[in-house]
Amino acid sequence: MDRRDFLTRGKKDKAPAPQPIATRHITSGINPYAGPWTENEIVHLLKRTMFGAKKADVDYFKTRSVSQAVDELLNPTAPQPAPPVKEYVTSTQPGTPDGNIAQGTTWVNDINNDGTVQSQRVASYKKWWTGVLINQDRSIREKLNMFWINHFGNESQDVGYGNWAYKQHDLIRQNALGNFKQMVDAITKDISMLRYLNGYLSVASAPDENYGRELMELFTLGKGPGSQYTENDVKEAAKALTGWQINGTTYTSVFTSSRHSAVNKTFSAFFNNTVITGRTGATAGQLELTDLLNMIFATQETAKFICRKFYRYFVYYTIDSATETNVIEPLAAIFRNSNYNIRTVLTALFKSEHFFDVLNQNCYIKSPADHIIGSLREMNATFPPLTDWDTNYGMWNFFYANMVNTGQTLHDPPNVSGLPAYYQEPLYHEIWINSDSLPKRNQFTDIMVNSGYTRNGQRVIFNLVPYVQQFSNPGNPNDLIDDALKFIFRNQLSYETKKTIKTQILLSNQLYDYYWTNAWMAYIASPTTANFNIVNNRLKPLFQYFFNLSEYQLS
C-alpha cells in the first residue's frame, strides 16, 4: 500500500494547538550515570524500558547497581513466549476448511490461504501479543519489540495473513537486540514486507519503487538534514531489489532471477557514487541486497536516524542541537562502531547521565500500551493460568480493544510511517492525548477499579487491598498515599493536595488519620468480607482519583 494515499485522509484527532516549547536547558551527555540509585531512578528506568514499574521489580533492582540493572534488562534470559493458539471458533462455512489444528494448539505452522481463517488469525495474533505484553519478562524485550514492529510499519490487516504477521513478528523478536543491519536484510525478504510494499510485484521491466523508497526514507536513512539521497537513488535501489516473490504454499520468500534487473545500479554522490554491479543467477538478489545495505550503512546518517528514533521512543521527543551534539552523535558513533549492534547502543543510552537527567524524567506521555498494560502490571492484576486459553484470549482481547479505542493498534499503524506519536511534528507524544482518548483512558481505569472485566466467570480487576498491602505501612494514610504515588506517579503531589485527598477519601471526611488506621487494622486482624469492603470502598475512589489526575498520564 502506498503511504501517500493516507496523506489526504482527514485527521480525527482533536488535539489542541501545540504549546510553546518549555525551557529545556539540558546539557548532559552519554557519560555513565553516577548519581543516586533510588526508587525514583529505578521507576524511571523501568517505566521507559518496560510497561509499568511493578513494585516487585523495583525492589529487585534496588540490590543492583545502575549498570547491572541495565545489563539485566538488555540481556533477557527468559524463553520467548509460546506462539499463539487457535482460540477462535472454527468457521463452519464449507469454503473455509480449518480442520488441521485443534483448538488450543498453535496455528502458526498451519498453511491456510482462506481469507476468513487468516483474518481470524490476525485477530488471534493481536490478542496473543497483548497477552505477551501483559506477561512480559523483566527485560526490555517487549517494549523494544514493539519499537521495531512500529519502525517497519506494516499493516497486518492490509497484508491479511495472520500467519505472515506472526512470522514477521517473530523475525523481529529474534533480532530485536541483535544486529540492525541483519534485521534489515531479513525484513527486506520477509513475505509480509514483500506484500505490503509491493516488492513481490517488482520486476526488471518495471521496478516498483515503493520498498526502495521506504527502505531509505523510513527504515534506515530518514529525511533528516544529513540525509541527501536522491530520487534517482530510490530508482536504482528499486532495481537492485527486483525479483523477490512470495511462495504461497510454504509462506517463504523466493528469488526469481528472471525477474531481476541485471543492470548496474549507479548511486549519487551521497553514496560516494557507488555502483552496484548488476548480477544474474540465483544468488543475484542476495548479493545486490548485501551491496545495497553495505552502501546505506556506510553513511553516517543511518546510525543517527535510528538513534533519534530510539530517543523519541525511550526518552523524549524534542531533539535540540545540544541533544543532537551531546547524545545523538556519540550514540550514533557507538552504533556504527559496534557494527550496528542494538544492545550495545541501547546499553550506552540507558546507562547515560542524559537518560537519568531530571529534565528527562516524568515528561513522557504514556502510550495507550503504557497506560493499559502498565496499569495492569503495576496493579498486579491477575489472570487465569495460561492453560485456560479461552478465558485469557478473551481478556486480552478486551484490553487490546481498549488500546485501540485510545489510539494504538498493534502491527496496524495508519500507514507505513508507523504510529504518528513517534514521528509527527510538532506534537509527537501529545497526539496520544486528545478530546476522545483522554476520557476513554479515564473510563478504562474507572472500570478496572470498580467492576473490572469478567469472562467465563473470572474477573480481572485492580485488587487494591492486596496492592496497598505490599507497602510498608498501609495503615498510615499518609504513608499509603506516598508509597502509592511513588510507583504510579512520576511527580509528587503537593502536601495540600495529598491532605485534601486523604481527608475527603480515605478518612471519609473525618478529621483524624486513625479512622483509616482503625479500619485497616480491623481488616488485618480479621480479614472478613465486611472488613475488606470497608477499606476497599475507600481505596477504590482514592485510586480512581489518582488515575484520573493528569499526572497519571506521564511516565
Add this chain to the structure above:
Amino acid sequence: MKRRDFLQKSIPAATLLPALINGYSVKAFAADSPLVQALMQGITNTDHVLVIIQLAGGNDGLNMVIPISTYSNYFNARSNVAIPQNRILSLSGTGASGLHPAMTGMQNIFNNGNMKVVQAVGYPQPNFSHFRATDIWMSASNSNQEVFNGWAGRYLNYEYPNFPTGYPNTDMPDPLAIQIGSTTSLTTQGPVVNMGMSITSATSFYNLVSGTTDPVPDTPAGKELKYIRLVNQQTQKYSTVIRNAANAVTQQSTYPTNNSLADQLKIVARLIKGGLKTRIYMVSFGGFDTHSVQVNAADTTTGGHATLLQRVSDACKAFQDDLQFLQIQDRVIGMTYSEFGRRIKSNSSVGTDHGAAAPMFLFGTKIETGILGNNPDIPINASVNDNVPMQYDFRSIYSTILEKWFCLDKTIVAGLYPPNINSQLQSLPLFKSSITCNAVVPPPPPDPVIDGLITNYPNPFTSSTKITFKTEGGHTLIQIIDTLGRVIRTLVEKDYAAAATDFVTFNGEGLPTGIYYARLQNGVTQKVRPMMKVRE
C-alpha cells in the same frame, strides 16, 4: 474483518449497559431499545433538585433536637453535656421538642413553615463503625448486606439508563449528579459506572473558583502536564456547562464566611440557578465524632458541637435565603443525615460515643413543617448501652423523596431497594400538599401519635407478653428492637384486607432482661412501645 466490525465485537456489553445486580430489579435496557432511543432525557420529567448534606462523624441528635417532654430523663442521662432547658430553641406548634441554641437559622426555617424534623431515623441492626455505617447510608443496603452502588446512583441509572453512553446530549446536557468534593461517592455509584461527577479535581471547576492546583514547573515534564491538563479541561465533558452555569449567576445573597458547608452550598445554589438540569447535589461537612469535649463544661451551649451545629444551621439558612433570592426556592429541598447518632448517656470525657438512630432535617418551601415521630424514649436511668431506637427507616425517607419529589412510581421505587426491605418502605408525610408532580396527592396522614395503637400485656413481663395493635389495613409491621437499636424480631409483616385490631405474642425467653421496644408500622403511621423484661 473490517476494523470497525472488530471494535464493535470487542467492546464488552458490560461497559455500555447497566446490568442486573445482586437481586435488584434495576432495569437494563439495550442500547438499541426503542425506549432508550425515545428517552434520552430522564424518564421522569421534573425540575426538582435534592441537596444531600452529609454530617460526617456521627452527629449527636439528642443535643440537636432536644426532648423537652422527657427533659429530666435527658438531663440525667447526660448532665455533663446537656443543654439547659431554658436555652432550648422553641419550635412553632410543638412544645415537646426544641433545637440546640446555636441553630437559630434552622429554627427560623422551621417556624417559617419550611422544615421537617424526622425523629429517630435509623435501620435494623445498626452498625457503629463510621465507614461501614456511611456505606450503609449511601448504598441503602441492609446492614448485613454488601451493596456496591448507591441509592441515588440506582435512581439515576433508572432515569438515564445508558449513562454515560450518549451523554451529554441536547436533552440532558448536564451532569446527572454533582458532588462538591474530590471524589464521586458511593451514593451516586450506579450498577456499572458512577452517575455523578465531582467538581474539585485538580483541573475542574471548584478549584478554579476556590482552590488551588499544584503548580506546573518550567520543565519538559511541566510542559506535558500543562498540555494534558488543558485537554482535560477542554474535554471534561461537563466543564463548559458547569462554568457557564456558574458564570450566569452574578449575584447571590450573603453566606457566612469561614464555613465550608456554606461555601459548598453557595456553589450549589449558583449552579441550580445557572440552569443545570442536575437533580442531585451532595455536600459534606465533617467533625461530628464528638467523643470528648463536645461542649464547654462552663457553658454546655458552646463548644465544638455547638460550633458545628451553628455552621450547619447558618449555612442552611443562608442557602434557603439565597434560593428565595434567586427565586428557585420551590424547586429545591435539602436533607441532612449523619451515619449514626450518639449514645443516650454521655461519657466522662464530656462527650458522647457512637450510637444508633438520630433525627434528620428536611427543608425547603415544599417541605411541610413539623416533627415526624416522637421524642425518643429515654430511660430514667440510662445505661451506657442504651440507644435511641429507630422510629423511621432511613430508606423510607429516600423512597418518599423518590416517589413524591422525583415523581417515581412506587413500584419503580421499590425496585431500587433490596427485595427484603422494599415491602417495608413507608411513604412518609414530608411534603406540602402543593407539590405538583403527583396528580393525586394523598390526604394528610392521621396524627401518628395515638396512644393505644400498640400496647402489650403484661408489662413488665418475665418471659412473654401479648402485643395488641391496631391496623388501618394494608401493610403492617411489628418489630422488636433492643436497646442497642437492633431489630431482633419481626413478629408481624403482612397485608391486612381491612382495618383490624390484632395481637401477637412476643416470646422473650432466653433474652436478657431490660427494655425492649415494640415498633408498629402501618402505612404512614409508626409507633414505638417500650416494654420491660424482668426476672421471674
